[in-house]
Amino acid sequence: MNLKKHWYKIAAVLILxxxxxxxxxxxxxPGIYSTDPPILRSYSVNKIAIEGYNTNYAQADGNVEVWxxxxxxQGIKAENVTVIDDNHLEATFPIGYSFPEDRPTGTLLVHSAxxxxxxxxxxxLINSTDSKGQSLIGRSTPIVALPDIFFTKPGxxxxxxxxxxxxxxxxxxxxxIWMAMFFLATVSLVYSLLELRNHNYLTDIKAASFTSIxxxxxxxxxxxxxxxxxxxxxxxxxxxxxxxxxxxxxxIYLAYLILRSAIQDQDQxxxxxxxxxxxxYVAMIPLIFVIPRLPDTDSLHPGNGxxxxxxxxxxxxxxxxxxxxxxxxxxxxxIWISNLRIRVESLLNKER
Amino acid sequence: MRVRSTYLTIFFALISSNIxxxxxxxxxxxxxxxxxxxxxxVIIFLFIVFYLVRLDRKLSKxxxxxxxx
Numbered sequence: 001m002n003l004k005k006h007w008y009k010i011a012a013v014l015i016l017x018x019x020x021x022x023x024x025x026x027x028x029x030p031g032i033y034s035t036d037p038p039i040l041r042s043y044s045v046n047k048i049a050i051e052g053y054n055t056n057y058a059q060a061d062g063n064v065e066v067w068x069x070x071x072x073x074q075g076i077k078a079e080n081v082t083v084i085d086d087n088h089l090e091a092t093f094p095i096g097y098s099f100p101e102d103r104p105t106g107t108l109l110v111h112s113a114x115x116x117x118x119x120x121x122x123x124x125l126i127n128s129t130d131s132k133g134q135s136l137i138g139r140s141t142p143i144v145a146l147p148d149i150f151f152t153k154p155g156x157x158x159x160x161x162x163x164x165x166x167x168x169x170x171x172x173x174x175x176x177i178w179m180a181m182f183f184l185a186t187v188s189l190v191y192s193l194l195e196l197r198n199h200n201y202l203t204d205i206k207a208a209s210f211t212s213i214x215x216x217x218x219x220x221x222x223x224x225x226x227x228x229x230x231x232x233x234x235x236x237x238x239x240x241x242x243x244x245x246x247x248x249x250x251x252i253y254l255a256y257l258i259l260r261s262a263i264q265d266q267d268q269x270x271x272x273x274x275x276x277x278x279x280x281y282v283a284m285i286p287l288i289f290v291i292p293r294l295p296d297t298d299s300l301h302p303g304n305g306x307x308x309x310x311x312x313x314x315x316x317x318x319x320x321x322x323x324x325x326x327x328x329x330x331x332x333x334x335i336w337i338s339n340l341r342i343r344v345e346s347l348l349n350k351e352r
Numbered sequence: 353m354r355v356r357s358t359y360l361t362i363f364f365a366l367i368s369s370n371i372x373x374x375x376x377x378x379x380x381x382x383x384x385x386x387x388x389x390x391x392x393x394v395i396i397f398l399f400i401v402f403y404l405v406r407l408d409r410k411l412s413k414x415x416x417x418x419x420x421x
Contacts, residue, residue: 013401
């Protein structure tokens with residue numbers, strides 16, 4: 001086994017095995033799955049049923065606090081917290097006053113000694129004018145400064161995002177495939193440019209092979225994105241600018257394959273398809289990167305149309321340990337598959 | 353290499369149906385089935401890898417034969 005020749009194939013397999021195992025088995029941070037009702041009213045006894053995810057409320061020996069965060073400095077502590085089981089709580093917020101006018105939503109925060117702190121933002125705060133709640137004036141929990149006790153449970157765990165939950169693991173597959181695709185598209189661009197310069201048959205085969213793998217990865221990226229969309233947005237496809245632009249980019253690349261099969265003469269085919277490949281790459285950049293991020297576009301897709309980009313809380317450091325190796329592993333796998341195609345083409349050409 | 357998207361399909365079908373039916377627990381993990389999912393996917397991936405290795409070896413053999421003729 002010639003290690004120098006095959007090192008990247010072994011690396012690809014090992015890295016992708018690590019990505020599959022770590023990506024599927026590392027647990028999620030304890031989080032809040034839902035609160036029922038998701039609103040709090042002024043002048044009423046707010047009984048909130050809280051459901052946690054990956055939590056162990058029953059094992060915290062009663063050290064469970066529930067807070068309504070109004071901003072980074074102040075909040076309201078729940079007066080009564082009943083632990084029903086490991087994943088269910090009931091918290092009572094008797095509010096005998098009006099919420100501050102400038103704050104339409106608050107963040108629910110659950111802190112337990114065993115699980116650390118978890119938050120669920122966007123709990124609506126409604127100022128009701130019900131006279132029945134007037135009896136609570138003077139007998140309710142006040143707005144106080146937030147204490148300094150909140151911590152995150154230590155250990156390697158992926159972030160818990162509302163709506164995404166476990167599907168955040170798709171970052172290692174869907175997003176990584178697109179990143180690998182861009183890298184392989186760049187490689188095919190380089191070979192196409194070399195082909196235009198040198199008119200070497202082997203360079204042409206390499207360009208075609210890498211472009212085929214680019215298309216394959218792009219189609220897999222769209223397919224995995226579609227599956228993810230079903231779980232996160234409820235539909236397999238939507239009229240979203242990022243989705244449409246990515247589809248257009250892949251269609252342009254698919255036309256490359258049709259172009260190659262349309263030209264019989266080998267030299268001409270090499271030249272024309274190399275030129276088209278350059279166009280396809282240059283078209284892909286604004287289609288996928290620039291247009292979806294323009295101001296005033298509306299998009300569901302993270303990173304576009306006013307949404308925060310992939311980063312911040314969506315790309316936790318915990319995710320990076322699996323995300324970056326996934327990109328590298330997929331690139332190496334793509335190079336391996338492309339290499340096989342190149343060798344097949346060379347062999348077929350030799351026999352002619 | 354559509355096989356890769358096939359096992360992704362299976363995986364997400366398992367995950368997505370459970371997210372909406374079982375609201376409280378990390379269902380697959382709590383019943384220990386996540387390990388079955390992980391092992392299954394690793395096995396499918398290894399099948400793909402062995403197929404690629406087989407192709408690679410076949411190609412090397414053909415190349416050696418054609419260059420020795």
